[in-house]
Amino acid sequence: METQREEVTSYKISKKGVLKFLIPSLFGVAIFLFPIKDGTSFNIPLGLITEYLIDLLSNYLPLIITYTMIISTLFSLVTYFFKPGILMKSKFLDSLFNVTLSWLMIRVIGTIFAVMTFYDFGLKMIISESTGGTILGLLTTLIIWFLVASFLMPYLINFGIMEFTGTLLRGFIKPLFTLPGRSAIDLLASWIGNVNVGVVLTREQYLSGFYSGREAVAIATNFSTVSLPFCLVIARVLEVDHLFPVFYLTVVIAGIICAIIIPRIPPVSKIPDTFYVENNYTENVPKNMSKFKWAMTQAVKRAESAGSFKEQVKQGYEVFAGIAFTLIPQVMAIGTIALIIAEYTSFFSIISQPMVYVLQLFQLPEAEMAAPATIAGFIDMFMPAILASDIEAEITRFFIGALSLVQIIYLTEMGTLLIVSKMPVNLWNLFVIFIERTFISIPIIALIAHIIF
Template sequence: MNEPDKNPADSRITTKSLLRFLLPSLFGILIFLVPITDADGNFNILLGVITEFFIDLFADFLPTVITLVIIVSTVLSVITYFFKPNFITSSRMLNSLFNTNLLWLIVRVIGMVVILMTYFQTGIEAVYSDVTGGTMLGLLTTLIMWFLVASFLMPYLINFGIMEFTGTLLRKLIKPLFTLPGRSAIDLLASWIGNVNVGVVLTREQYGRGFYTGREAVAIATNFSAVSLPFCLVIARMLEVDHVFPLLYLTIVITGIICAIIIPRIPPISRIPDTFAVENHYTETVPENKSVFKWALEQGVDRAAKSGSFKQQLKQGYEVFVDISFVLIPQVMAIGTIALIIAEFTPVFNIISQPMVYVLEFLRIPEAEAAAPATITGFIDMFIPAVLATGIEAEITRFFIAALSLVQIIYLTEMATLIIISKMPANFWTLLLIFIERTIIAMPIIAIIAHIIY
């Protein structure tokens, strides 16, 4: 007679298997999720502290590294497009890095031209100036170190069972609230506390392995990849509202949660098919004969047992980092610089932001004319709204712009481009529409809270 309580996973929960699940998972949580106070007294996480150490250590060399990465990526992409050399097309990794279509090839060529002008400070000044190409080069020197450190440490957060364990425990909360699997809770925490781009890479990796459907991946990347607490503090200081930072951050949290509840339920995200990129038999459904905690523990231990060797973790980290470096960086340089040129040297955003003047006036936000461009330029980069709003006198308006820019989160200079070039089913127009939805939903919520505070 069969005994229904028996499960093959039960035999694997030994002291050794439990430690294989617990120790790496706790290490991953410590690196990505535990807030600490750094040497300057600012909030940070260990991932941020390690990254900033390497940024300071290699600061003099990073612009040269970025320039070389973009040149190598572009040259090999051009060679591959026109000549299809066997050493690239026969290699899975090299083929994925350099075998691209004509559109992205053109973007990479633009990125190479821009980086050469910026690095050597020559050519068209609008391209290499401090507010365009110079800004992007500075951003990428920081970004490449974030990705270097995160790529090699991320396996400890995704390969050793903590996402399976947490997903099973939190499924009944996360699923009805956000229409997402419970394991996305780790995405939420890693992004919210740490770095928005790390959250997107984490989601991309999970989608590529069949843990999320296309709809779930886009919903998580565009709603759960929140701006980190340290960056929020930087924006608050720029706009001189840091003396009310706890209230500002509470506003961001409230607004972000409301957006994450609504946006996955409406188009365009609701119309993205719930299909997996690859087949995966992982499930968060608890068998009738199991307690939730026991099943969660079995799922975590089972995943840790399949995590592979230390060498395999290093290989995975290396592949993620190389993919991001040679694919993302040239395209971010091109798209980001073009977007900043439009924002800085043309009246485009002043013109298209005119309808926002009436919306801000309806919401009784002072200096609506001056604030209007800052409500839409967040699609280009998170810093631009803060830069545009620094001259505004009304503190309530600076508070409003600070909160709005930090809730919009979809910006072309980094995060949106990373999503576009990933295999997640979201293109430029999808992300633009989600950005508009986040803006429309967020504005009245932030305005109400701002009027209560001020």
């Protein structure tokens, strides 16, 4: 530690270094966190850019998605069976296409589902608008979110803002959420922005050695919430949008309480605090140095080691390629299978029977009709709203809507991204965390709902 103090006290902060920290970091914060009025709601610049590109390219995106999966699967098959030198010698290409047999099969299945859905042939249960059609449509949106976020994310994570806030906020973030102070920016970006962007941001910090496995999973499963505009959509579908301020406040209160409790109980608390790679970063403030000066020192050192604009573009390209060629076919496969189970079997109706008694305990009307909606959110974030839209009792619709937004772990998107993210979490862990978030949130949301109604 003494060696570290000597290095810190001798480090000179230059005006150029401060500017290299401030300008890119403020740009990144503005893109990911700055709210802008968008019609009747608010959005962030990242969201506005993404939505513009989605509208511009909407006619071509299903084709692009489908053939991205075809390319990914063909290269993966060639790599698995023939091990060509041109692919195996490249660390980057090897990371994209050299996969285990199980993940190869998932890529093949996802690509078959995509081709069948895009060209509209084959089993109806696969290509239906409520199964394969839903996932392919979702991926056309995701690909643009990932494209924009991948190239802009370096300005949020490479130029020192996370180091700066980490040192200043550690005394608040650590005791409250058991997380490092640098996660403050990640927590805000995950909560305010798109859920998938939050997962990718957390994954990149984990792969760079800034978060331990436990910390990364805790952040991803507690702060990667759906965006505020989507919350408004859910409120409108359930016809409780006239209560939106208190509806969203309910989601925030329950979400924060979950974020305080979940990291302290299994399975998250049992995940080892080990790092994917070694990293010498520390938030501990050396003696004889103010917290602000240490924060500025850490930030400037990080900014000065960030590299050139070309290196930021390269990083963005590699992040995006990794998502496009690895995550997309896997989301197509797992998401479609999950929706087939939900749509064509009575699985969720059966397993949700105990929830009838829980809802009755909290005196929520139409408990039998509402029970499946309390579990179906594990498959897709929109399913609870669909299942609850015909419920007559407004208090129950309010309850289901808020609960579905606090649960946040769903397989069609966020859950699958986590499973394939290299973070130390599996399907069973995610289901347990989903159930924990559900039971922690139910009494909170029910209490607020009874106060309102």
